[in-house]
Amino acid sequence: MVVADSPSSSTHPSAAEYLPGGDYIRSTRPDFPTKVVVAGLVGIILVLSTGIGIRVAYRDIQRDASAKSVSLVAGIERIRYQEEVLSMSARMSAFTGQTRWAERYERAAPQLDSAISETLSALDGETATAALAELSPTAREIIKVQRRVIALAAEGRTEAAINLVDSRDYRQLEARQDDQLEQAFRLALAENAAQQERADRWEWSVVATSILAVAIVVVLGFVTVRSVRRWAGQLTDVTDEFNRELRRLATHDDLTGLYNRRAVREQYQAAYRRARRSGKGMGIVMVDLDHFKAINDKYGHQAGDLVLQEAAKRLTSAAREVDTVARIGGDEFLAIAENIDDASSLDTITQRIRDRVNGPIDYDGQPIEIRTSIGYTYAPVEEADDLEAVFHAADAAMYREKRRNKARL
DSSP states (O other), X not given: OEEEEOOOOOOOOOOOOOOTTOHHHHHHSOOXXXXXXXXXXXXXXXXXXXXXXXXXXXXXXXXXXXXXXXXXXXXXXXXXXHHHHHHHHHHHHHHHOOHHHHHHHHHXXXXXXXXXXXXXXXXXXXXXXXXXXXXXXXXXXXXXXXXXXXXXXXXXXXXXXXXXXXXXXXXXXXXHHHHHHHHHHHHHHHHHHHHHHHHHHHHHHHHHHHHHXXXXXXXXXXHHHHHHHHHHHHHHHHHHHHHHHHHHHHHBOTTTOSBOHHHXXXXXXXXXXXXXXXXXXXXXXXXXXXXXXXXXXXXXXXXXXXXXXXXXXXXXXXXXXXXXXXXXXXXXXXXXXXXXXXXXXXXXXXXXXXXXXXXXXXXXXXXXEEOEEEEEEEXXXXXXXXXXXXXXXXXXXXXXXXXXXXXXX
């Protein structure tokens, strides 16, 4: 494995009307059985009323399930974001020794507990709730280590702080936290799918009431069946659209449209399988925006969002078609490079990323300079199976570059 820092988008059909008892009808056939018709119409009204009630209940169940799923995804993403803020603050405190990172850590720490509590309150299923509840003890263990890192940095024991934040035990804690979030997410979606399956069984009740209406009066029953089929088609479209949106929310960053941190592991494993078939190496490129907090403080969060979106566009344009680009933190991006022959090939890709991402953007007539710190790792296919090691090496290289950039100021 080669590690390097970077070079410098009605009209309802009316039902047939029955007119029993007319003079013309009397002259051609016996009196129409009014009692039977009235009883039939009453029966149809009851059937349709039941169908409408089931339809409304079904919509409410679907709407509630959809809202809870979206709320769950948003809650887990908020937990993940707060974890990233705390982890980055502890790392920066260790590497820089600056007190502002400790202050930022103390401001952010209560928000993680709040995010976990709010996400737990949105869950109904006992299994998913229990799985997510396991996250709290792990989070407390991680916070304990992070506070120790900050304390060491405050005492000027920088090397001890860096060793602690880079330790195997600490990385295992972070990996356990990621696994717990993943397990809770999958269990909650499974319970939500079961709720939607129960709602789908209600849909068959609507079909049954329509068939009963056909048995009572053929014409009205036919109209009802057409209406229910049209409605069922609309529900299918809505469900499909919701499922597509849910999958997008689960794997993509809402601001930039890139893959999010949750999707990176799956994308890396898919790339590794392709690398084993081709025999070529892989690379990880970590990109961090310099002075991003200063941009937010000076120009506001709207400008910060614009910077992130523009950086994402430039990074995507610099990457090759076979590469995967993701936003894995607040101002941190990642690229998975495939089909890499050697470290020098990755050097070329990294330099292109630096050349395209760095540079000014215009915000309301004012130029805002985008600058990056980049670290990367080249791994031959026989070494690329250790995902954590490859990611960690690229991350460490990026932080070394960031420290050098600060030292030049």
